[in-house]
Amino acid sequence: MKLRIQNGRLIDPSQNLDAVVDLFVENQKIVAIGDAPAGFDDAEVIDALGHWVLPGLVDLAVSLREPGYTQKGSVATEGRAAVSGGVTTLICPPNTSPIVDTPAVAALIQDKADEAGMANVFPIGALTQGLDGAHLSNMVSLTDAGCVALSNDRHEMVNTKVLSRALEYAATHDLLVVFHPDEKSLSEGGCAHEGLTATMHGLAGIPDTAETIALMRDLLLIEKSGVRAHFARLSCAKSVEMIADAKVAGLDVTADVAVHNLLLSDDVLSQFDGRYHVLPPLRGENDRLTLIEGIKRGAISAICSDHQPHEKMAKIAPFAATEPGMANVEILLPLAMQLMDEGDLDLSTLLTCLTSGPAACFGLEAGSLSVGSFADFILFDSTACWTWKYESRKTKGHNSPYFDQNFVGRVMSTYISGQRVYQAV
Amino acid sequence: MMRSDPRALQLNEHGQLKHFLTLDGLDKTILTEILDRAESFLSMGEQSVKKVPLLRGKTVVNLFFENSTRTRTTFELAGKRLSADVINLNIETSATSKGESLLDTLKNLEAMQSDMFIVRHSDSGAAHFIAEHCTPNVAIINAGDGRHAHPTQAMLDMLTIRRHKGSFEGLKVAIVGDILHSRVARSQLQSLTTLGVDEIRLVGPKTLVPSFFSEMGATICHDLEAGLKDVDVIVMLRLQKERMKGALLPSESEFYRLYGLTEESLSWAKPDAIVMHPGPINRGVEISSEVADGKHSVILDQVTNGIAVRMAVMSMAMSGQLQSDDASTAKGDN
Numbered sequence: 001m002k003l004r005i006q007n008g009r010l011i012d013p014s015q016n017l018d019a020v021v022d023l024f025v026e027n028q029k030i031v032a033i034g035d036a037p038a039g040f041d042d043a044e045v046i047d048a049l050g051h052w053v054l055p056g057l058v059d060l061a062v063s064l065r066e067p068g069y070t071q072k073g074s075v076a077t078e079g080r081a082a083v084s085g086g087v088t089t090l091i092c093p094p095n096t097s098p099i100v101d102t103p104a105v106a107a108l109i110q111d112k113a114d115e116a117g118m119a120n121v122f123p124i125g126a127l128t129q130g131l132d133g134a135h136l137s138n139m140v141s142l143t144d145a146g147c148v149a150l151s152n153d154r155h156e157m158v159n160t161k162v163l164s165r166a167l168e169y170a171a172t173h174d175l176l177v178v179f180h181p182d183e184k185s186l187s188e189g190g191c192a193h194e195g196l197t198a199t200m201h202g203l204a205g206i207p208d209t210a211e212t213i214a215l216m217r218d219l220l221l222i223e224k225s226g227v228r229a230h231f232a233r234l235s236c237a238k239s240v241e242m243i244a245d246a247k248v249a250g251l252d253v254t255a256d257v258a259v260h261n262l263l264l265s266d267d268v269l270s271q272f273d274g275r276y277h278v279l280p281p282l283r284g285e286n287d288r289l290t291l292i293e294g295i296k297r298g299a300i301s302a303i304c305s306d307h308q309p310h311e312k313m314a315k316i317a318p319f320a321a322t323e324p325g326m327a328n329v330e331i332l333l334p335l336a337m338q339l340m341d342e343g344d345l346d347l348s349t350l351l352t353c354l355t356s357g358p359a360a361c362f363g364l365e366a367g368s369l370s371v372g373s374f375a376d377f378i379l380f381d382s383t384a385c386w387t388w389k390y391e392s393r394k395t396k397g398h399n400s401p402y403f404d405q406n407f408v409g410r411v412m413s414t415y416i417s418g419q420r421v422y423q424a425v
Numbered sequence: 426m427m428r429s430d431p432r433a434l435q436l437n438e439h440g441q442l443k444h445f446l447t448l449d450g451l452d453k454t455i456l457t458e459i460l461d462r463a464e465s466f467l468s469m470g471e472q473s474v475k476k477v478p479l480l481r482g483k484t485v486v487n488l489f490f491e492n493s494t495r496t497r498t499t500f501e502l503a504g505k506r507l508s509a510d511v512i513n514l515n516i517e518t519s520a521t522s523k524g525e526s527l528l529d530t531l532k533n534l535e536a537m538q539s540d541m542f543i544v545r546h547s548d549s550g551a552a553h554f555i556a557e558h559c560t561p562n563v564a565i566i567n568a569g570d571g572r573h574a575h576p577t578q579a580m581l582d583m584l585t586i587r588r589h590k591g592s593f594e595g596l597k598v599a600i601v602g603d604i605l606h607s608r609v610a611r612s613q614l615q616s617l618t619t620l621g622v623d624e625i626r627l628v629g630p631k632t633l634v635p636s637f638f639s640e641m642g643a644t645i646c647h648d649l650e651a652g653l654k655d656v657d658v659i660v661m662l663r664l665q666k667e668r669m670k671g672a673l674l675p676s677e678s679e680f681y682r683l684y685g686l687t688e689e690s691l692s693w694a695k696p697d698a699i700v701m702h703p704g705p706i707n708r709g710v711e712i713s714s715e716v717a718d719g720k721h722s723v724i725l726d727q728v729t730n731g732i733a734v735r736m737a738v739m740s741m742a743m744s745g746q747l748q749s750d751d752a753s754t755a756k757g758d759n
Contacts, residue, residue: 201550203573271553318549318550319548319550320549
């Protein structure tokens with residue numbers, strides 16, 4: 001099968017490319033940019049006039065909820081939601097039921113993903129058995145079964161010694177470990193950023209030290225063990241500085257941030273609106289601005305949706321009793337582009353953080369339109385005004401503060417390995 | 426799908442109360458109206474026939490997810506003096522720790538065609554949640570939600586202050602003790618600010634007085650003498666015994682030594698200072714018996730005023746519900 005995507009504006013930061021040129025696909029892969037290779041006269045033509053042609057997005061945090069929580073979502077529903085948002089490669093966390101601590105569960109998720117034929121799915125394996133923080137998982141077997149990294153998610157380790165040994169073991173086999181820095185003794189019971197808003201509203205606070213103390217400990221152990229490390233969902237200004245300093249000191253660490261932590265600060269909690277209950281919490285305005293600064297400076301190299309779908313009842317309760325998380329994978333790109341509208345981020349940096357940036361964090365061959373890559377790409381109408389309607393959402397989740405809001409910029413179609421998996425209606 | 430602001434949630438389109446959830450967003454006119462109306466009920470309490478028919482034929486449900494004898498009793502009395510039928514429901518928090526059952530409980534009570542819920546709950550924002558999810562025409566009165574607000578308590582404190590001091594202008598008020606966990610202190614801070622006192626001091630150790638309160642217009646004092654110097658009103662808060670377990674304080678005795686109100690520490694305040702306490706008091710922990718029972722104490726006046734304030738708020742919210750144009754508008758969700 002041969003494809004010619006013509007007349008579109010091809011933007012691929014991984015190649016410093018931004019031009020109206022044609023893209024050629026053969027046998028699932030990109031074979032040429034610009035002039036047609038020989039034998040493409042009979043290729044199927046996709047006219048991308050007026051559209052951007054972008055690498056498929058790489059999202060480091062999409063909870064598929066399967067197995068175990070299919071009332072919230074499934075591989076099929078959330079996979080469909082992902083491709084409708086232009087996400088062609090996604091990483092899913094190990095906090096399913098059963099937990100991804102055996103090769104069988106990792107294989108099950110990937111089989112379901114293959115069956116659904118949606119986004120490329122890469123699970124993260126549990127660092128410890130049952131995420132108990134005490135007993136190491138079979139890390140190598142999990143990796144052999146397709147896990148691209150290991151993590152204890154937001155579950156705590158019983159003590160620093162176990163963490164230290166887990167990192168040494170992972171380092172032995174050159175495995176990537178994903179950290180969610182959170183000192184539980186400080187964050188436990190909290191549901192909102194410890195600041196003026198939480199204080200006024202009597203919501204139990206989570207201090208930024210819950211993140212920074214854990215982060216500092218983790219950095220010291222990463223340095224000692226030499227493990228490959230990625231920090232997930234930074235939320236505090238000081239965390240950005242600590243990661244930047246660690247990079248300057250030569251430590252091989254990367255970091256990501258959830259798109260909502262870049263767009264919102266804790267003042268939105270003033271109505272006790274459980275839709276804004278997320279972990280790590282929405283923090284102060286200075287934290288938000290520093291996270292954006294961290295992207296500009298390269299301390300943070302990926303923006304993710306941190307997609308966490310929930311059934312309706314999960315958010316129908318007083319604030320602290322609601323389950324944390326938002327389900328925004330469908331609107332990741334237009335949502336992230338709001339960061340440009342404020343003049344904060346340039347398009348190239350933004351797209352890098354949604355494509356080749358996250359791919360590099362996990363060593364994935366994705367997020368690029370370079371010749372030889374799999375033909376995962378999207379057509380994007382950057383001027384389309386549309387409403388993300390609750391009734392027509394793809395996710396099974398009911399939890400987003402962005403339902404029925406207007407957006408500028410829309411994913412019109414999504415291709416994985418040259419196959420169209422989504423088209424906007 | 427956008428949520429209304431708290432002001433819109435608890436006021437009808439004519440600017441009248443239809444719920445009473447928080448003092449945040451209520452202006453001086455409304456607070457003064459509550460106080461004035463409460464004054465009129467106070468004089469009624471001294472008469473032999475104590476009832477008025479303002480809530481006749483209405484069903485008021487005391488919905489207490491957290492135990493409280495005093496608050497529940499005063500609400501019950503207030504309801505009865507307004508001629509309402511009052512039902513008390515004490516619901517163990519453990520049975521409703523999930524949102525499902527809280528919502529289910531509400532739906533059941535709505536089906537019984539209640540007109541007003543008096544709600545106490547351990548979660549901050551619970552009264553807001555109920556007001557947003559309950560059928561229109563049912564008035565929600567917040568009787569304390571988590572650490573967030575206890576607006577009727579604060580208003581009875583305002584009534585007590587006004588009756589003793591005449592007005593709020595020029596007053597210096599000290600609130601002493603466990604501010605961090607206190608919904609009373611938060612509501613007092615808002616009402617005192619709106620009613621225009623001169624200065625509000627929050628007094629206690631850093632573990633119990635978060636620095637963020639200074640951004641809400643209060644002065645933070647860690648020293649009791651500095652905090653009580655020349656104040657007109659002293660509010661002592663109850664210290665829960667479990668605070669010692671959470672490493673917030675070393676002991677009751679050290680707290681009493683540093684922040685307890687005794688005759689000596691009372692002497693730092695103005696000679697005509699009044700002493701208030703939302704109750705129940707811990708003698709010898711936050712206040713000495715001599716002061717609690719002494720001539721500066723107005724603690725029992727607060728209880729009397731509490732019934733009048735609750736009658737005022739309940740009658741205002743019920744009439745605000747009846748005069749609301751969009752009483753039948755459906756509420757948004759998800």
